[in-house]
Amino acid sequence: MKLKKVLSVLLALCLLFGAVPLSASAAGEEFVITDGVLTAYNGPGGEVVVPSTATEVDMFAFAEKQEITRLTIPGTVKLISYSGPTPDTYEPGKVNVREVVLEEGVTTLGDLAFFGLTASFEKITIPASVTSIRWSAFFKRVDMEIHYGGTMAQWQALDLDLTGYDENLGGFYMLDYKDFYKYSTIHCADGVLQEERPEFQIDKNGWVYRYNGPGGVVEIPEGVTGAWRYDFEDDSKKPLTELTIPSSMKDLVVYEDHDWGISPSQRFVMCFAESSELTKVTFKEGCEVPAIGMFSSCPKLTTVYLPSTIRHLSRAFTNCSSLKDIYYNGTRAQWDKMIHTEQQGLASSVDTVKDVTIHCTDGDIKPGEAEPTATPTATPTATPTATPTATPTATPTATPTPTATPKPLTPEELEEAKMKVAVLELVNQERAKQGLPALGANSKLNEAANIRAKEIVEKFSHDRPDGSSCFTIFDQVGTGRYFAVGENIAAGQRSPQAVMESWMNSPGHRGNILGSGYKNIGIGLCRTNSGYGYYWVQLFFTGPNIQTEDNAFGDLDAVATPSPTPTATPTATPTATPTATPTATPTATPTSTPTPGPKPNFKDMPTNKDFVNAIIWAIEKGITAGTSSTTFSPDQGCT
Structure with missing residues (x-):
């Protein structure tokens, strides 16, 4: 005979008053064998x-x-x-x-x-x-x-x-x-x-896929064309102190022609990032473009040697706080042209070396030194014509971006929005620990992340259900071109803290969260009654058309009134709204966000206190979870 949920809850109510919970023996088993x-x-x-x-x-x-x-x-x-x-x-x-x-x-x-x-x-x-x-x-x-x-x-x-x-x-x-x-x-x-292992194991493409050396002073051999980041991942066992890049590693930003335009590949991104003991890097003559963020966040890196053949720096040295000297085998004029170059969606690297002395063949450029005389001549001619026409039109267009008034959220949307905000806060807490700037939220990126969250319910993969790359989502929602992008996905974690802990314990996901090349983030969450239950997505983004928005997750103060309100409003609203808002906002969205799960806001159940306590108990013990965060469906059978 099929039990009804109401009977389950009545049974739970009885158990509250002294009987041993039915699930206790199952929860206490060390091994579950089926x-x-x-x-x-x-x-x-x-x-x-x-x-x-x-x-x-x-x-x-x-x-x-x-x-x-x-x-x-x-x-x-x-x-x-x-x-x-x-x-x-x-x-x-x-x-x-x-x-x-x-x-x-x-x-x-x-x-x-x-x-x-x-x-x-x-x-x-x-x-x-x-x-x-x-x-x-x-x-x-x-x-x-x-x-x-x-x-x-x-x-x-x-x-x-x-x-x-x-x-x-x-x-x-x-x-x-x-x-x-x-x-x-x-x-x-x-x-x-056991076979003797070579210092560098190189695949047929010329990429180093495994480094077996002792670390210290390392010179990558000529002929190597690329290096996976994970080759040098375990920095504690074989830290690099000095590194020489061969001329055969010519252009590490490989461009891929996608349907939505040419974009830089992520293949060798940050391949030597966070090398804890690295002090000196030498690029041999012939190298042209380092990988994006190639040596970012190397705390002891003080000296870099660059050849005259370098065309673009790819922001390779972001967050290298000890970097003081770059020895460039070209003239001051060549350096000025190279450092201001923007190449196919890659921003210039001027700001990443502003505190560094550049030693050129015809003299030094010290931090804060005025640029060569070529720049002033261009400015006067550009200013008169550009300023009058550009200023009036540019100012109005920039302002409206954050002004779109978000529609009021349903209680379920509000709950999810607060969980996403908690994830954002935890992300920026982790970035702050590393001295990295905070990531800003954006509604278009959130839209993209929410689409991806629904997609990974169907296919838990960085490929979309149609087989295309996850990054095609940016084209779909209209973010425009980008300089750097990344995606993290996860399933099963029922709180912002749990999913962030999972991501931070994974080198690849942690690398995205602490990526110095990202400026904005989108966060998606899809909750279902099947599979892993909770599906999370983070989308990382840097691009000219995406800006930080204050209300990226919607207006958290404006809650839509549910349509079937006549009887539910007097009793249900006070219990649900006050408890969620005070505890979540002041202390820590992180700590209180997980709790909305066990506290039901079911609109189709009696509000009797004992009955509500019984429902909470039943949810905690895994007897039921309702059919959504707002419906309990008392007449539906338990399975």
């Missing part, structure tokens, strides 16, 4: 042994849990699987396990089985019973110690599925496991497999 599959882990971490009742282990069960120092999986388990989001939408580093022991009997490491492992993962024991290691089972976590129960010949004969391996990526995402010993030490029953 039909032999371990799907959830609720334990305290430490040394964990999976029960022998499991026949399959879904490693996503251990995502975002306490650190597990050693995870033992018994031989009754035949398959190690993974059911979480895919690599193009979810950064590795959510499964905090240091060591994995697979006991004899385990046979298959499935697709992406250990995809989520953090960088702290050190060691795995694989029995000889394993016959198949499937597509990208270890993903990016390959610097580890492997103890294999079989012989070296058996290891090399394993069934290794390379489906999805892309040679163009140089093995960055998917690795050929027959060459696994190039990266990890494999202890077999009859010996050790």
Whole structure:
């Protein structure tokens, strides 16, 4: 017989008065095993042994849990699987396990089985019973110690599925496991497999996809044409102190001709950013354009050598607070022309080197020094004609931008708007810690982010449901051209704090949030009753037509009155509105934003206090969540 939600709530009401909650035993289980599959882990971490009742282990069960120092999986388990989001939408580093022991009997490491492992993962024991290691089972976590129960010949004969391996990526995402010993030490029953690793591993395109050197003074060899940022990501283990860029790394801003115009590729953006010990950089003669933000936020960088062939700086040295001297192998006039150049959507870099002494072949340009005499001659002729006509027309057009009066928000829209504002505040708190300027909100970017949030419900990917790049959304909403863009997506986090913590713990997402090349941000949120429930999007943007707006998220003080108000207004409005507004606004939108979930604002339920408390209890215990933030649907069946 199908129970009704009202009966569930009445049962919950009874439980409030002393009975043991029905969900207590489920919540208290350390392992949740359904039909032999371990799907959830609720334990305290430490040394964990999976029960022998499991026949399959879904490693996503251990995502975002306490650190597990050693995870033992018994031989009754035949398959190690993974059911979480895919690599193009979810950064590795959510499964905090240091060591994995697979006991004899385990046979298959499935697709992406250990995809989520953090960088702290050190060691795995694989029995000889394993016959198949499937597509990208270890993903990016390959610097580890492997103890294999079989012989070296058996290891090399394993069934290794390379489906999805892309040679163009140089093995960055998917690795050929027959060459696994190039990266990890494999202890077999009859010996050790390990290959000497070159300092630079270079793919067929000429890009460095792996750096194995000790750091210190490094010269990238001639012939290299690009470098992935992630090659030098672990700065703590192999910090660079001095770096020389070869002439073959000629133009690192690769332009891509999209349907909406030519735009700079993000391929090598910030490839050496945040190098903590880097003090000196030399570009060899022949280099023309560094990557966008290539050396941004390098705190100890003091000296840069640039060739006369440099055409544009690409804002490569933003937020390098210690940079004092640039030695330029050209004249003062050449420098002045180069530093003021704007190239295909890339802004000039004048402001990024305003406190730096430029040593040219014909003399120095000191900070604050007047520009060469070429500039004054141009100004008088331009001013008389440009000023009279430009000023009257320009001023009126600029002012109206922020003035559009936003329509009043529904209670549900207001709740979501406050959550988005909280995300923006948390973003700018993180940027402030790094000395970065705050990002400004913009309604067009918010519109784009909201469209993307709905799209990732359908397809959780940086590609849109039609297969196009996520950045086509900017063309759709009409933002105009851009200099730098980025996207972060996430799913399942039910509060601004949770989603920001998730993003900040991921190097790629953190890089976007702390990106020095961004000026504006759009934030999207889509809440559903299926899938992961909450879908979040951040869109980062720098472009000439997008400005910061005060009411980008709508008028948070103007709430639309719901149409069915006659009976609900007297009792429902006082309870919902006052509690949300005072607590959220003054203290911390961050802290109070998550709470709207458990406090129901259902318009179709009685307002009796005991009944409301019972509903809150039922929501907290996972018995029900209503059908939306404003409707409870008491006559709909529970499933």
